[in-house]
Amino acid sequence: MWLTVAVAWVSMFYAIAKSREFVVIVGASLAQSLPPEAEYRITRVENLQELPIVRTGGRFHKAGNRQRIEWQQAGQRVVVEWAVVRGKGLLIHPSGESILVRVVESKRVPQQGMTFHMRRMIYPLGYYLILRDSGGETLGVWELLWHT
Amino acid sequence: VALVMHFTLTRALSGEFAYWCTVLLVVSAGMMSAPTLFSPPLVVHLLILVPVWLFGAWFSLLSPWFPSFGIFGFFPWVGAFLLYLCSLIVAGIVWDWARRRGRA
Numbered sequence: 001m002w003l004t005v006a007v008a009w010v011s012m013f014y015a016i017a018k019s020r021e022f023v024v025i026v027g028a029s030l031a032q033s034l035p036p037e038a039e040y041r042i043t044r045v046e047n048l049q050e051l052p053i054v055r056t057g058g059r060f061h062k063a064g065n066r067q068r069i070e071w072q073q074a075g076q077r078v079v080v081e082w083a084v085v086r087g088k089g090l091l092i093h094p095s096g097e098s099i100l101v102r103v104v105e106s107k108r109v110p111q112q113g114m115t116f117h118m119r120r121m122i123y124p125l126g127y128y129l130i131l132r133d134s135g136g137e138t139l140g141v142w143e144l145l146w147h148t
Numbered sequence: 149v150a151l152v153m154h155f156t157l158t159r160a161l162s163g164e165f166a167y168w169c170t171v172l173l174v175v176s177a178g179m180m181s182a183p184t185l186f187s188p189p190l191v192v193h194l195l196i197l198v199p200v201w202l203f204g205a206w207f208s209l210l211s212p213w214f215p216s217f218g219i220f221g222f223f224p225w226v227g228a229f230l231l232y233l234c235s236l237i238v239a240g241i242v243w244d245w246a247r248r249r250g251r252a
Contacts, residue, residue, distance in 0.1 A: 005195045011150035012199030016206050022153045023210045029163020031215040123212035
């Protein structure tokens with residue numbers, strides 16, 4: 001019985017320590033497998049040399065059905081812009097709001113013509129953007145939070 | 149849960165499989181908690197359950213970062229807790245019924 005107690009406590013500390021990493025992996029995997037809620041076609045990518053693998057502060061802008069995210073990287077302004085093809089755009093308003101962006105998984109850097117599939121998080125201000133090529137293959141998973 | 153996490157982090161298990169494993173483990177934990185709670189109370193029983201509850205609370209706090217869908221989408225923040233509670237109640241009812249039947 002006391003061995004069970006010891007195993008329970010050790011397991012708890014391990015599980016709590018690893019939970020964040022676990023939720024990120026599982027969340028990204030679920031977001032890929034679930035049907036997308038909206039589809040965005042990437043229309044512009046500027047100065048994207050390195051992907052933001054940690055949460056990076058930036059800005060969200062929109063005009064019509066065009067939306068874009070911007071952040072600073074090595075003194076340059078990185079821009080990723082897309083057009084809403086299907087479903088609703090990201091519900092972040094007004095234009096110019098502060099966001100946090102992070103790449104959770106990545107095989108390729110986004111390029112013009114690629115597609116983002118959107119899936120909302122339970123967290124009401126968060127979105128998964130699943131980067132896909134024209135064949136539907138998943139090339140990466142991005143996380144975008146409205147940083148109010 | 150700790151083992152599922154370990155094998156998911158080492159990429160031996162897919163994220164989606166790990167998610168459903170977690171759901172199954174939450175249900176199992178609820179069912180196994182019933183006899184532990186309702187049998188003659190011992191300190192050692194609580195010492196087993198407290199880490200389960202602490203981890204459950206922490207996991208529920210992190211659950212908003214899952215994509216919204218199904219039961220976890222409808223019950224944000226408390227999906228895992230509700231699943232645990234339902235399993236606990238059902239197992240408790242069955243356990244109590246079996247005990248009364250054994251006495252009779």
